[in-house]
Amino acid sequence: MRNTDEQAGMGRMLEDIRREILYTADETGLTRFHKTVMDAMASVPRLQFVPQGLETAAFDNGPLPIGHGQTISQPYIVALMSELLHVGKESVVLEVGTGSGYQAAVLSQLVKQVYSLELVPELAGEALERLHRLGYHNVEVRQGDGYHGWAEHAPYDGIIVTAAAPHIPRALIDQLRDGARLVIPVGEAYGSQRLLVVTKHADKLDERIVLPVAFVPLRHSTLDRPSTLH
Ligand code: SAH
Numbered sequence: 001m002r003n004t005d006e007q008a009g010m011g012r013m014l015e016d017i018r019r020e021i022l023y024t025a026d027e028t029g030l031t032r033f034h035k036t037v038m039d040a041m042a043s044v045p046r047l048q049f050v051p052q053g054l055e056t057a058a059f060d061n062g063p064l065p066i067g068h069g070q071t072i073s074q075p076y077i078v079a080l081m082s083e084l085l086h087v088g089k090e091s092v093v094l095e096v097g098t099g100s101g102y103q104a105a106v107l108s109q110l111v112k113q114v115y116s117l118e119l120v121p122e123l124a125g126e127a128l129e130r131l132h133r134l135g136y137h138n139v140e141v142r143q144g145d146g147y148h149g150w151a152e153h154a155p156y157d158g159i160i161v162t163a164a165a166p167h168i169p170r171a172l173i174d175q176l177r178d179g180a181r182l183v184i185p186v187g188e189a190y191g192s193q194r195l196l197v198v199t200k201h202a203d204k205l206d207e208r209i210v211l212p213v214a215f216v217p218l219r220h221s222t223l224d225r226p227s228t229l230h
């Protein structure tokens with residue numbers, strides 16, 4: 001893809017995101033996203049995160065297959081989840097479901113450090129290689145089961161889950177800083193799902209439903225011990 005095509009594609013993608021923000025405003029309560037979020041979306045070359053052969057669809061506002069039955073999320077959803085996290089330059093965040101690494105790259109532009117867990121070893125390895133090759137050095141990727149979170153770096157200033165869970169995993173709540181948010185799709189695998197924002201308060205959780213969504217399922221690990229990738 002030529003450079004000018006890529007610029008035009010990015011322009012179209014940002015326009016489509018803005019249009020969908022307005023289209024969903026009644027449900028989300030948001031008529032615009034922060035400039036920092038839109039700038040992060042504009043700065044990450046989605047083309048670099050999609051598989052060969054799908055280049056012409058790289059800037060479409062939809063999910064795309066990345067192998068292993070998984071997908072790179074829709075750009076609007078990546079922007080929305082980044083917006084809902086309410087994080088800033090000093091934040092340390094956890095992502096569950098690295099996939100292509102695209103959402104992690106967008107978050108890396110907004111926060112100090114991103115830790116990202118991916119269940120499928122091949123995807124974890126490819127995403128780590130891609131993120132480092134593209135210069136996203138404040139992202140660490142580890143193969144592991146997101147149901148257990150990543151206790152070593154907790155508590156987190158925000159946690160984002162990019163696969164649909166049947167319930168809110170307890171470990172993720174435990175690893176969330178007081179007052180911080182968990183953004184997570186909850187619902188049936190390939191069935192009815194809702195994007196939730198869960199805010200942790202000392203003795204209770206505040207849950208807000210944002211939008212109906214369609215994510216691949218959060219799966220349980222059959223591996224005993226996760227390994228760390230460098
Ligand atoms: N954030 C990704 C989209 C990922 S799709 C991107 O921007 O490209 C969801 C990902 O979650 C898949 O890669 C899937 O393998 C992973 N996944 C599923 N169950 C998981 C689990 N229990 N722990 C960690 N990752 C999981």
